[in-house]
Amino acid sequence: xxxxxxxxxxxxxxxxxxxxxxxxxxxxxxxxxxxxxxxxxxxxxxxxxxxxxxxxxxxxxxxxxxxxxxxxxxxxxxxxxxxxxxxxxxxxxxxxxxxxxxxxxxxxxxxxxxxxxxxxxxxxxxxxxxxxxxxxxxxxxxxxxxxxxxxxxxxxxxxxxxxxxxxxxxxxxxxxxxxxxxxxxxxxxxxxxxxxxxxxxxxxxxxxxxxxxxxxxxxxxxxxxxxxxxxxxxxxxxxxxxxxxxxxxxxxxxxxxxxxxxxxxxxxxxxxxxxxxxxxxxxxxxxxxxxxxxxxxxxxxxxxxxxxxxxxxxxxxxxxxxxxxxxxxxxxxxxxxxxxxxxxxxxxxxxxxxxxxxxxxxxxxxxxxxxxxxxxxxxxxxxxxxxxxxxxxxxxxxxxxxxxxxxxxxxxxxxxxxxxxxxxxxxxxxxxxxxxxxxxxxxxxxxxxxxxxxx
Amino acid sequence: xxxxxxxxxxxxxxxxxxxxxxxxxxxxxxxxxxxxxxxxxxxxxxxxxxxxxxxxxxxxxxxxxxxxxxxxxxxxxxxxxxxxxxxxxxxxxxxxxxxxxxxxxxxxxxxxxxxxxxxxxxxxxxxxxxxxxxxxxxxxxxxxxxxxxxxxxxxxxxxxxxxxxxxxxxxxxxxxxxxxxxxxxxxxxxxxxxxxxxxxxxxxxxxxxxxxxxxxxxxxxxxxxxxxxxxxxxxxxxxxxxxxxxxxxxxxxxxxxxxxxxxxxxxxxxxxxxxxxxxxxxxxxxxxxxxxxxxxxxxxxxxxxxxxxxxxxxxxxxxxxxx
Numbered sequence: 001x002x003x004x005x006x007x008x009x010x011x012x013x014x015x016x017x018x019x020x021x022x023x024x025x026x027x028x029x030x031x032x033x034x035x036x037x038x039x040x041x042x043x044x045x046x047x048x049x050x051x052x053x054x055x056x057x058x059x060x061x062x063x064x065x066x067x068x069x070x071x072x073x074x075x076x077x078x079x080x081x082x083x084x085x086x087x088x089x090x091x092x093x094x095x096x097x098x099x100x101x102x103x104x105x106x107x108x109x110x111x112x113x114x115x116x117x118x119x120x121x122x123x124x125x126x127x128x129x130x131x132x133x134x135x136x137x138x139x140x141x142x143x144x145x146x147x148x149x150x151x152x153x154x155x156x157x158x159x160x161x162x163x164x165x166x167x168x169x170x171x172x173x174x175x176x177x178x179x180x181x182x183x184x185x186x187x188x189x190x191x192x193x194x195x196x197x198x199x200x201x202x203x204x205x206x207x208x209x210x211x212x213x214x215x216x217x218x219x220x221x222x223x224x225x226x227x228x229x230x231x232x233x234x235x236x237x238x239x240x241x242x243x244x245x246x247x248x249x250x251x252x253x254x255x256x257x258x259x260x261x262x263x264x265x266x267x268x269x270x271x272x273x274x275x276x277x278x279x280x281x282x283x284x285x286x287x288x289x290x291x292x293x294x295x296x297x298x299x300x301x302x303x304x305x306x307x308x309x310x311x312x313x314x315x316x317x318x319x320x321x322x323x324x325x326x327x328x329x330x331x332x333x334x335x336x337x338x339x340x341x342x343x344x345x346x347x348x349x350x351x352x353x354x355x356x357x358x359x360x361x362x363x364x365x366x367x368x369x370x371x372x373x374x375x376x377x378x379x380x381x382x383x384x385x386x387x388x389x390x391x392x393x394x395x396x397x398x399x400x401x402x403x404x405x406x407x408x409x410x411x412x413x414x415x416x417x418x419x420x421x422x423x424x425x426x427x428x429x430x431x432x433x434x435x436x437x438x439x440x441x442x443x444x445x446x447x448x449x450x451x452x453x454x455x
Numbered sequence: 456x457x458x459x460x461x462x463x464x465x466x467x468x469x470x471x472x473x474x475x476x477x478x479x480x481x482x483x484x485x486x487x488x489x490x491x492x493x494x495x496x497x498x499x500x501x502x503x504x505x506x507x508x509x510x511x512x513x514x515x516x517x518x519x520x521x522x523x524x525x526x527x528x529x530x531x532x533x534x535x536x537x538x539x540x541x542x543x544x545x546x547x548x549x550x551x552x553x554x555x556x557x558x559x560x561x562x563x564x565x566x567x568x569x570x571x572x573x574x575x576x577x578x579x580x581x582x583x584x585x586x587x588x589x590x591x592x593x594x595x596x597x598x599x600x601x602x603x604x605x606x607x608x609x610x611x612x613x614x615x616x617x618x619x620x621x622x623x624x625x626x627x628x629x630x631x632x633x634x635x636x637x638x639x640x641x642x643x644x645x646x647x648x649x650x651x652x653x654x655x656x657x658x659x660x661x662x663x664x665x666x667x668x669x670x671x672x673x674x675x676x677x678x679x680x681x682x683x684x685x686x687x688x689x690x691x692x693x694x695x696x697x698x699x700x701x702x703x704x705x706x707x708x709x710x711x712x713x714x715x716x717x718x719x720x721x722x723x724x725x726x727x728x729x730x731x732x733x734x735x736x737x738x739x740x741x742x743x744x745x746x747x748x749x750x751x752x753x754x755x756x757x758x759x760x761x762x763x764x765x766x767x768x769x770x771x772x773x774x775x776x777x778x
Binding site for chain 1 (some may be wrong): 458469502520521522529550618630631633
């Protein structure tokens with residue numbers, strides 16, 4: 001993983017002041033996060049506004065794309081009225097540079113770049129497997145989101161936990177799963193991590209890679225990851241628990257419940273809100289009303305930050321700072337990563353509802369092309385020769401993984417049975433980070449009003 | 456010692472928390488207040504706020520957090536203030552928790568517990584018996600004890616079980632039922648029924664508060680020479696098929712009695728099991744006594760009309776005996 005840090009002491013659960021009630025200034029300074037603490041505006045001329053409170057959301061981006069998607073009635077050639085999406089705004093803005101990372105060194109940056117290449121080439125291989133009829137069902141892509149998936153997961157320590165969403169197939173590679181694992185999932189093979197029982201990135205590993213399996217319902221992972229952090233804290237460890245939600249998925253109620261629970265309990269949730277502009281076919285304008293989803297953090301009383309999701313350095317830096325906060329027991333962070341989903345919802349969906357100008361705009365911001373340019377031309381961390389060799393090596397790995405996946409047999413019909421319950425000693429349940437040290441109050445057991453018998 | 460049903464549950468959780476540092480409680484108002492029904496009264500003083508966690512009013516978060524903690528090897532016990540509110544967490548239970556072991560091999564040793572059931576004029580949102588929502592969800596164990604001994608033994612078994620267990624406490628029984636509970640540590644196995652009353656004429660298959668309704672009916676019918684056998688299922692998922700078949704083979708006549716609505720209820724499933732495994736042993740039709748197919752109404756005369764009663768059992772037993 002990207003960094004190695006000292007273990008931190010777990011903080012206790014208990015009462016914490018609300019925002020502003022106790023300004024932990026030292027933390028703010030150390031964090032580079034500005035806590036969304038309330039400040040009274042004293043400079044305001046208008047007396048009636050003297051009690052206005054202001055909040056700040058740090059924005060790491062080097063550009064601030066400004067356009068709006070709306071429904072628009074147009075006439076087709078036959079004169080029939082059709083409702084279409086149209087985009088308005090500045091779609092010709094020049095591509096900004098990559099923001100230098102405060103933390104990544106040369107070797108780490110190259111490693112993230114390599115994972116991004118693996119991510120993309122694995123998905124190209126998946127698309128080909130689909131076209132060859134080897135995939136059961138559809139394929140989901142994270143095209144355009146590779147920097148977000150890979151650089152975020154790269155910021156986690158070995159003991160930290162994560163739970164990807166459907167487009168974070170790159171996170172799995174960073175956390176040490178093989179591309180063949182995901183490929184076998186898509187092909188419903190016996191050798192897949194779920195032995196054929198589920199597809200896509202729906203698998204997990206609580207032993208080694210600390211991954212919670214996603215389910216198709218959106219937002220449910222958020223309280224689950226908070227619970228992982230809670231369990232670990234009871235065992236004396238402050239862990240970072242990272243998961244993702246889209247601009248569509250964040251509309252669910254459980255998203256609110258989960259973030260709020262993590263906030264109240266001060267658990268080390270690192271939530272990436274991947275604002276990729278389209279939830280299946282619905283533009284973000286029809287999901288939420290606030291300007292930026294990072295603003296939601298203010299309502300939860302936690303730090304929120306905006307990054308360019310196509311800039312691996314920005315993603316990594318925000319993730320790293322959030323992970324550090326989690327390790328220090330300072331609670332959750334919401335990171336909004338802005339980018340665009342560059343394919344349809346799944347392989348069947350041509351995304352014809354997306355105005356072409358938006359594809360063009362974001363295609364110029366391709367995370368891999370931008371990072372390549374940065375590493376080769378700006379930083380000169382990759383020589384042209386190395387830059388040629390790297391994709392070749394990645395393609396060789398993907399080909400090997402593809403072979404493994406294709407050669408795995410289909411499961412037997414009977415393997416549908418069994419395993420509904422954990423029984424007959426199939427697992428030993430024990431605290432993963434050591435037996436919780438419990439303090440016991442002096443109060444012994446005494447009968448209370450629970451013992452009162454109403455006859 | 457003689458304990459109320461409520462006190463038996465409280466002691467069971469207390470003893471498990473005392474014994475095993477990985478057990479902790481979370482829920483609404485369970486800390487200083489001790490829970491709406493005082494099941495966790497005194498827990499926060501003994502075990503501390505780290506292990507007795509008051510949560511926001513957010514059932515999906517409670518279940519999600521309990522599940523997440525269980526993945527790290529903890530054994531959370533999550534309280535629903537009323538089991539009616541378990542519906543708020545349905546997706547988390549059904550799609551996340553129940554499927555986890557089957558799909559990706561992760562055990563989820565957690566307990567979801569709380570008060571259910573009618574007869575206390577709680578109205579449509581504080582009287583339900585939503586166990587069937589979960590019986591139809593493979594991967595969950597569903598437990599509905601009727602007496603203090605079982606309540607304590609089963610809550611301890613549920614906490615020690617490596618699977619998600621949903622523990623329905625009948626709130627009518629909380630303080631109305633008192634019974635003998637041994638002082639020493641014991642568990643009652645999940646998935647095993649018990650014969651609450653031996654009899655030879657016909658069998659009442661039931662559980663939870665209805666066990667006591669059946670026992671009262673048995674007293675009345677005994678005077679008429681009708682000898683009821685009462686099978687208390689104790690666990691409704693997994694069902695003790697063997698015990699069901701055994702009582703049918705013994706008495707050859709069956710009444711299935713449950714509090715929740717008739718359609719899609721537990722009786723249908725039990726009738727199907729009898730049909731599959733003991734059809735030739737039947738000397739009469741399988742009789743169902745159940746709640747009406749409506750919400751549970753609030754007003755006492757309406758609630759009384761909705762819920763199964765002793766006189767229903769007496770009437771149906773007489774009819775079946777004469778068949």
